[in-house]
Amino acid sequence: MSETSYTSDYLAGILKSAKTIAMVGASPKSIRPSYIVMKYLQKKGYRVIPVNPGVAGQEILGEKVYASLSDIPEKVDMVDIFRSSEAAGPIVDEAIAIGATSVWMQIGVINPEAAAKAEAAGLKTVMDRCPKIECSRLSGEAGWMGINSNLVSTRRQHLL
Amino acid sequence: MPEYSFDTLSIHAGAKPDPATGARTTPIYQTTSFVFDDVDHAASLFNLQQFGNIYTRITNPTTAVLEERVAALEGGAAGLATASGHGAQLLIFHTLLQPGDHFVACKKLYGGSITQFSQSFQKFDWHVDWAETPDAEGIKAAITPKTKAVFIESLANPGGVIMDIEAIAKVAHDAGVPLIVDNTLASPYLCQPIKHGADIVVHSATKFLGGHGNSMGGIIVDAGTFDWSASDKYPSLSQPNEAYHGMKLHETFGNIAFAITCRVIGLRDLGPAISPFNSFMLITGIETLPLRMQRHSENALKVAEFLESHKEVSWVSYAGLKNSAYYDAHQKYCPKGAGAVFTFGVKGGYEAGVKLVNGIELFSHLANVGDTRSLIIHPASTTHRQLNEAQQEAAGAGPDVIRLSVGLEDASDLIADLDKALKA
Ligand SMILES: Cc1ncc(COP(=O)(O)O)c(C=O)c1O
Numbered sequence: 303m304s305e306t307s308y309t310s311d312y313l314a315g316i317l318k319s320a321k322t323i324a325m326v327g328a329s330p331k332s333i334r335p336s337y338i339v340m341k342y343l344q345k346k347g348y349r350v351i352p353v354n355p356g357v358a359g360q361e362i363l364g365e366k367v368y369a370s371l372s373d374i375p376e377k378v379d380m381v382d383i384f385r386s387s388e389a390a391g392p393i394v395d396e397a398i399a400i401g402a403t404s405v406w407m408q409i410g411v412i413n414p415e416a417a418a419k420a421e422a423a424g425l426k427t428v429m430d431r432c433p434k435i436e437c438s439r440l441s442g443e444a445g446w447m448g449i450n451s452n453l454v455s456t457r458r459q460h461l462l
Numbered sequence: 463m464p465e466y467s468f469d470t471l472s473i474h475a476g477a478k479p480d481p482a483t484g485a486r487t488t489p490i491y492q493t494t495s496f497v498f499d500d501v502d503h504a505a506s507l508f509n510l511q512q513f514g515n516i517y518t519r520i521t522n523p524t525t526a527v528l529e530e531r532v533a534a535l536e537g538g539a540a541g542l543a544t545a546s547g548h549g550a551q552l553l554i555f556h557t558l559l560q561p562g563d564h565f566v567a568c569k570k571l572y573g574g575s576i577t578q579f580s581q582s583f584q585k586f587d588w589h590v591d592w593a594e595t596p597d598a599e600g601i602k603a604a605i606t607p608k609t610k611a612v613f614i615e616s617l618a619n620p621g622g623v624i625m626d627i628e629a630i631a632k633v634a635h636d637a638g639v640p641l642i643v644d645n646t647l648a649s650p651y652l653c654q655p656i657k658h659g660a661d662i663v664v665h666s667a668t669k670f671l672g673g674h675g676n677s678m679g680g681i682i683v684d685a686g687t688f689d690w691s692a693s694d695k696y697p698s699l700s701q702p703n704e705a706y707h708g709m710k711l712h713e714t715f716g717n718i719a720f721a722i723t724c725r726v727i728g729l730r731d732l733g734p735a736i737s738p739f740n741s742f743m744l745i746t747g748i749e750t751l752p753l754r755m756q757r758h759s760e761n762a763l764k765v766a767e768f769l770e771s772h773k774e775v776s777w778v779s780y781a782g783l784k785n786s787a788y789y790d791a792h793q794k795y796c797p798k799g800a801g802a803v804f805t806f807g808v809k810g811g812y813e814a815g816v817k818l819v820n821g822i823e824l825f826s827h828l829a830n831v832g833d834t835r836s837l838i839i840h841p842a843s844t845t846h847r848q849l850n851e852a853q854q855e856a857a858g859a860g861p862d863v864i865r866l867s868v869g870l871e872d873a874s875d876l877i878a879d880l881d882k883a884l885k886a
Contacts, residue, residue, distance in 0.1 A: 333509075335713060335714045338510070338714065341506065341511055341512075342511060410716070435718070438513050442478065442481070443513045444513055445476060445530050446514060446523060446526045447513050447526070447529075447540065447721075447722065447725065448521075448526055448543070448721060448725070449530065449539070449540045450475075450530055450533035450534050450538060450541070451476075451530060454466055454474040454475060456478070456479065458478070458480075458484045
């Protein structure tokens with residue numbers, strides 16, 4: 303079903319170089335995928351800044367929520383998009399404008415035009431993937447759930 | 463990372479050196495439970511916000527190696543191990559069906575599956591509709607608006623039949639339902655159903671994956687291909703789940719949602735978990751899967767050719783024989799070999815069958831397949847005896863039928879043993 307394929311090295315490169323992630327479409331509800339991903343990424347040491355005009359000014363998981371990417375007063379490395387494929391277009395434009403270095407669209411979020419635009423502006427892009435699943439996969443945790451990591455190694459594994 | 467070949471993955475997939483100790487062979491994590499770092503960690507695990515080990519009924523690090531190994535060999539997104547093949551089938555249907563739901567299966571199945579589907583599943587108000595013929599047309603004709611899935615065996619037990627997976631996958635997908643393929647007899651070395659359109663692969667790992675007749679186990683592989691939210695047919699996956707505070711499992715877990723749901727609902731609540739020791743035995747078995755399947759298939763072909771020319775034998779049903787109706791399917795779906803298991807007919811019917819199994823010496827008379835040892839059974843008097851004669855015939859297990867699972871011994875010893883017992 304997925305129209306996109308990325309090497310593990312490519313995905314790991316993005317996840318390793320990012321420190322601050324802006325999450326567009328972050329939800330304050332603890333059962334929503336965005337909340338779960340945000341909590342996970344925080345545990346992994348990322349600074350995650352939630353963006354959601356509906357709850358701007360409130361806090362999610364201890365972080366102040368902004369109405370838009372351009373309202374964020376600090377440098378953002380990666381923009382993680384929890385919105386529809388169509389909505390991703392203008393969000394990518396904003397991500398380029400604020401100087402992000404990568405754009406990550408969640409599972410089901412696929413917008414090739416927006417991705418091409420971001421690539422042309424020098425940003426790395428990912429569509430139809432979840433950074434939590436990829437991070438778990440790449441660090442070996444996902445194996446605990448029987449997930450095919452597509453990784454083979456004869457070296458001792460050091461969990462992130 | 464390079465794209466490693468099947469034989470390499472058989473040994474390495476899922477099994478990195480142990481992170482805690484550096485042990486090279488996968489350790490047997492013989493523990494029921496795992497400590498939490500703190501209350502928040504525990505909450506994250508229980509709420510599925512983070513992957514991790516809680517309790518061996520749900521996950522275990524030794525079992526996880528087995529799961530990832532088979533998922534990799536099948537070319538799937540995720541795997542799930544269970545206490546037995548039947549346990550795996552139970553979890554698959556528990557995830558897909560609601561009370562009152564139907565699925566379509568073809569009668570060329572292991573007898574135990576026919577009984578599980580037509581009898582025990584009735585108690586859950588799950589209903590099997592049998593296809594009249596073991597092909598895409600037969601399956602298509604059996605599909606109704608109530609159908610939620612199609613189930614077939616790739617290489618069908620008790621033997622000789624190879625299903626047209628590609629055509630059947632198309633029929634299932636046209637009806638908006640997933641194709642489940644039991645790949646027990648072929649093993650992923652001979653056939654990879656996901657490449658041909660299967661959405662879910664299931665194994666009795668008890669058989670060729672383990673390969674030594676010493677450990678029970680089952681595996682489910684989620685291909686990661688099916689869109690569970692495209693219709694309202696699969697509420698366990700697409701609708702908010704009460705047990706997880708309203709989480710939608712497909713939305714949350716994407717292409718691994720089926721495997722995760724089988725685990726965090728089915729395995730958690732129904733409980734057919736595999737023992738870590740058995741997982742270890744199965745992992746060890748899989749390391750030699752390619753070598754064994756080659757030898758199994760070579761030996762089976764020699765034995766089948768011998769039987770074909772024997773005067774006490776009326777027919778041989780082995781897809782590896784040139785005159786088999788399934789020879790073309792064999793070339794398409796499992797060109798590396800037609801497997802170890804097949805059937806033949808003895809002249810003299812039921813009595814001649816009983817006489818053969820009583821007289822044989824090197825073959826073990828038992829109800830299993832996929833052992834290093836050669837195995838023989840007369841299905842009509844054993845595995846298929848719960849079925850009536852019409853059902854036996856339909857399942858390819860009529861009164862004159864003998865099933866062999868040809869082992870890894872020297873083929874000439876096996877041939878001599880069969881010759882002696884047939885002539886007696
Ligand atoms: C093709 C097939 N599927 C499923 C099963 C059931 O597996 P288990 O005995 O591991 O429960 C068997 C067992 O004989 C089988 O041969």
